Amino acid sequence: MHPITTFHYLVLSAALLLIGTVGVLTRRNVVIILMSIELILNAVNINLIAFSHALHNVNGQIFAIFVITDAVAEAAVGLGILIALFRNKETVQADEMDILKW
Amino acid sequence: MNFLDQIWLIPLFPLFGALLMLLAGKLLDPQPVSDVAVAADVGTGDRPHHAHQHSPLKFLVSLLCPGMVLISFIFSLGAVWQLSQTAQRVHQVVQFTWLAGLPFHMANGQLATFQADWGFLLDPLSSVMILVVTGVGFLIHVYSIGYMAHDGGYYRFFGYLNLFVFFMLMLVLANNYILLFVGWEGVGLCSYLLIGFYFHKKSAADAGKKAFIMNRVGDAGFILGMLLMMSVLGTVRFTDVNALLRGGQFAPEVAGFGVLSAMGLLMFFGATGKSAQIPLYVWLPDAMEGPTPVSALIHAATMVTAGVYMVARSSALYQLTPNTSMVVAVVGTCTALLAASIALVQNDIKRVLAYSTVSQLGYMFLALGVGAYWVAIFHLFTHAFFKALLFLCSGSVIHAMGGEQDMRRMGALKDKIPITHWTMWVGSVAIAGIPFLAGFFSKDEILWQAYSSPLGSKLLWFVGLATAGLTAFYMWRLMNMTFYGKSHVAPEVQKHVHESPASMTVPLTLLAIGSVLAGWLGTPKLWNLPESFRAFERWLAPAFASRAVEAAQESAHDASLEWLLMGLSVAVAIIGIGVARYFYHTKPSIPDSLERSFKPLYTLLYNKWYVDEIYDFLFVNGLGKGGGRVCGAFDRNVVDGGVNGAGWLTRFTSRVSIWWDTWIIDGAVRFGSFCVKMLSYPVCILETGRVQAYAFFVVVGALAFLGYYIAR
Numbered sequence: 001m002h003p004i005t006t007f008h009y010l011v012l013s014a015a016l017l018l019i020g021t022v023g024v025l026t027r028r029n030v031v032i033i034l035m036s037i038e039l040i041l042n043a044v045n046i047n048l049i050a051f052s053h054a055l056h057n058v059n060g061q062i063f064a065i066f067v068i069t070d071a072v073a074e075a076a077v078g079l080g081i082l083i084a085l086f087r088n089k090e091t092v093q094a095d096e097m098d099i100l101k102w
Numbered sequence: 103m104n105f106l107d108q109i110w111l112i113p114l115f116p117l118f119g120a121l122l123m124l125l126a127g128k129l130l131d132p133q134p135v136s137d138v139a140v141a142a143d144v145g146t147g148d149r150p151h152h153a154h155q156h157s158p159l160k161f162l163v164s165l166l167c168p169g170m171v172l173i174s175f176i177f178s179l180g181a182v183w184q185l186s187q188t189a190q191r192v193h194q195v196v197q198f199t200w201l202a203g204l205p206f207h208m209a210n211g212q213l214a215t216f217q218a219d220w221g222f223l224l225d226p227l228s229s230v231m232i233l234v235v236t237g238v239g240f241l242i243h244v245y246s247i248g249y250m251a252h253d254g255g256y257y258r259f260f261g262y263l264n265l266f267v268f269f270m271l272m273l274v275l276a277n278n279y280i281l282l283f284v285g286w287e288g289v290g291l292c293s294y295l296l297i298g299f300y301f302h303k304k305s306a307a308d309a310g311k312k313a314f315i316m317n318r319v320g321d322a323g324f325i326l327g328m329l330l331m332m333s334v335l336g337t338v339r340f341t342d343v344n345a346l347l348r349g350g351q352f353a354p355e356v357a358g359f360g361v362l363s364a365m366g367l368l369m370f371f372g373a374t375g376k377s378a379q380i381p382l383y384v385w386l387p388d389a390m391e392g393p394t395p396v397s398a399l400i401h402a403a404t405m406v407t408a409g410v411y412m413v414a415r416s417s418a419l420y421q422l423t424p425n426t427s428m429v430v431a432v433v434g435t436c437t438a439l440l441a442a443s444i445a446l447v448q449n450d451i452k453r454v455l456a457y458s459t460v461s462q463l464g465y466m467f468l469a470l471g472v473g474a475y476w477v478a479i480f481h482l483f484t485h486a487f488f489k490a491l492l493f494l495c496s497g498s499v500i501h502a503m504g505g506e507q508d509m510r511r512m513g514a515l516k517d518k519i520p521i522t523h524w525t526m527w528v529g530s531v532a533i534a535g536i537p538f539l540a541g542f543f544s545k546d547e548i549l550w551q552a553y554s555s556p557l558g559s560k561l562l563w564f565v566g567l568a569t570a571g572l573t574a575f576y577m578w579r580l581m582n583m584t585f586y587g588k589s590h591v592a593p594e595v596q597k598h599v600h601e602s603p604a605s606m607t608v609p610l611t612l613l614a615i616g617s618v619l620a621g622w623l624g625t626p627k628l629w630n631l632p633e634s635f636r637a638f639e640r641w642l643a644p645a646f647a648s649r650a651v652e653a654a655q656e657s658a659h660d661a662s663l664e665w666l667l668m669g670l671s672v673a674v675a676i677i678g679i680g681v682a683r684y685f686y687h688t689k690p691s692i693p694d695s696l697e698r699s700f701k702p703l704y705t706l707l708y709n710k711w712y713v714d715e716i717y718d719f720l721f722v723n724g725l726g727k728g729g730g731r732v733c734g735a736f737d738r739n740v741v742d743g744g745v746n747g748a749g750w751l752t753r754f755t756s757r758v759s760i761w762w763d764t765w766i767i768d769g770a771v772r773f774g775s776f777c778v779k780m781l782s783y784p785v786c787i788l789e790t791g792r793v794q795a796y797a798f799f800v801v802v803g804a805l806a807f808l809g810y811y812i813a814r
Binding site: 095 | 794797798
């Protein structure tokens with residue numbers, strides 16, 4: 001049984017980041033996009049915690065809590081915009097929301 | 103009292119009266135416009151009607167205005183008496199320099215200083231004139247008191263009349279042509295005002311305008327003549343002009359004929375306007391629209407003789423140019439004959455007298471033209487008496503007839519208005535040229551001079567003689583139609599026929615006495631009467647001093663011939679009277695049958711030779727309206743064309759500007775924006791509006807940076 005090292009955390013984090021990024025770029029449903037953004041943020045959090053543990057520095061953990069708070073706020077605002085948008089456009093598909101072009 | 107130095111006061115008395123009347127007269131007389139004139143729109147002529155209106159203020163006017171003229175007359179008498187006591191018989195009073203001129207180059211290159219004085223000249227010529235103007239003028243003023251008593255505008259009438267006397271005295275007393283011209287224009291103005299006195303009547307207003315305009319035509323000639331005189335002689339003072347012209351350096355051989363002739367002809371043209379000669383005589387018969395005293399004073403006795411006076415005043419000029427004198431004589435003779443022929447058939451009593459005046463003025467110009475200047479002034483003098491008398495008598499007749507002027511509706515008035523009849527009889531005898539009355543002496547002298555003077559000719563004499571016969575005829579036609587024969591007076595007028603008041607009959611009587619006696623101042627040399635019976639010629643001799651002409655006349659004196667001519671002219675006069683009496687008294691049917699058998703001639707004469715119509719055609723319609731049409735065409739085509747062309751040019755340039763603006767200025771701006779737009783297209787492609795696309799760019803950018811750092 002191998003001990004879990006910092007490298008594993010980093011791999012997990014990178015995987016999550018990749019999954020989140022691909023989700024943001026490819027999925028059309030805005031709710032899924034917001035969930036993918038949560039994945040990206042959590043990838044960052046894992047990164048921060050891993051380094052905090054490895055370096056015995058508590059700053060990383062504090063910063064992770066900030067990020068969680070931020071993600072909550074962001075989710076609230078994002079979902080609010082989404083609901084307002086849905087009322088007007090009757091859709092949650094991101095590719096149909098293209099009126100902000102030139 | 104030294105009247106000679108006070109001659110400048112003579113014109114001022116009537117001026118004072120005129121100013122008082124015209125400025126304050128309205129306060130004296132509440133009726134400024136004659137209601138007669140309003141009524142006359144439908145009725146006839148100037149009719150003194152019978153709404154008696156006597157106010158003490160009106161009495162004041164009748165005292166003041168004739169009084170002013172009387173004072174002038176007294177001053178004139180005094181001055182003339184004192185002048186006759188002097189050796190020179192020329193007295194000049196220069197009060198101040200009126201027009202101080204600048205030096206200028208005369209026609210001959212000499213430098214002269216032009217100057218016109220406010221100066222007065224009393225010499226034999228002007229002394230005759232001021233006595234006539236103030237003496238006859240005073241009598242006519244007195245007559246007007248009675249004649250105008252019932253008319254509105256009493257003060258206005260007397261104001262104008264006094265103003266006229268002022269200007270007339272300025273005219274005859276002036277010592278230079280410029281000041282003479284002031285009076286000349288002033289009397290023209292007063293003539294206009296008084297002809298149009300009944301300005302409610304269109305014919306009166308029109309007659310006033312006609313007189314004024316015709317005079318203006320003549321005045322243009324007079325002004326040109328004066329300007330020529332200034333440029334040639336360098337002075338306009340009578341004494342200087344005469345001295346220069348008589349001095350010899352302006353003899354035709356030296357100075358050239360043309361310029362002096364032109365000067366003489368231009369000034370004579372002015373005289374034809376003022377003195378009603380061909381071609382400008384047509385205003386005078388129409389001037390009879392004015393009140394009758396005005397016709398007597400202005401259009402018979404004084405103003406119309408201004409031209410005669412002016413030519414006589416310029417005698418030195420006309421003596422130098424016999425051809426000009428010839429023109430004067432021919433024009434005068436033609437006018438005399440033409441006017442007399444028209445007077446033969448006119449039915450308006452004043453119109454007959456008006457043509458008679460034109461005719462007599464023609465005689466005066468005949469005398470001037472043949473170089474007999476004193477005779478012209480002599481005829482002017484006698485004519486002033488008998489023609490003023492005749493006009494005033496006709497006024498008295500019209501007064502008695504309640505405004506009727508047509509002689510066909512008169513007749514047998516002899517016993518109704520005896521004083522008027524007898525005085526008019528005297529005047530008619532005088533003008534007809536019956537011996538021992540005024541007209542005989544002056545007319546006979548004119549005819550003799552026309553025959554015998556070196557400038558005269560048998561033709562001039564013969565036409566003058568024929569005119570004398572016509573004169574006698576039309577005067578006796580007038581007398582017969584008015585006073586004798588059967589009455590043609592309308593019954594309702596018949597009841598009111600009355601003799602005029604004393605204020606009218608007394609002047610008539612005085613003028614009748616004058617008409618008898620005035621001629622005795624110039625009896626023929628032939629009669630060998632004492633010198634005092636030829637006083638007129640001797641008195642005027644210094645004014646026309648020219649020995650050459652006089653000597654020539656002396657040599658041509660042929661006693662038996664003169665007796666013969668005198669007898670002929672008397673015979674012609676008597677024949678004229680006899681024929682008229684036979685035609686219009688004994689056998690009244692003859693004129694009608696003559697009229698029928700000579701219909702074209704009668705129509706021609708009755709319509710005054712159609713001169714008015716010809717003038718109307720040539721000048722009013724031809725020059726006036728035709729010229730108006732030409733001016734209209736010029737206006738439309740040239741002036742409007744210029745305006746329209748300018749408009750077109752403006753529009754054209756504005757189109758060019760619009761084109762430039764649209765294509766060049768706007769084009770540049772639009773091209774700039776077009777370029778920016780073109781450049782913006784590639785960028786626009788990136789702008790999809792899709793959030794995910796943007797996110798994709800962010801990721802790509804991030805990966806690019808990452809790749810760059812890793813690759814480095």
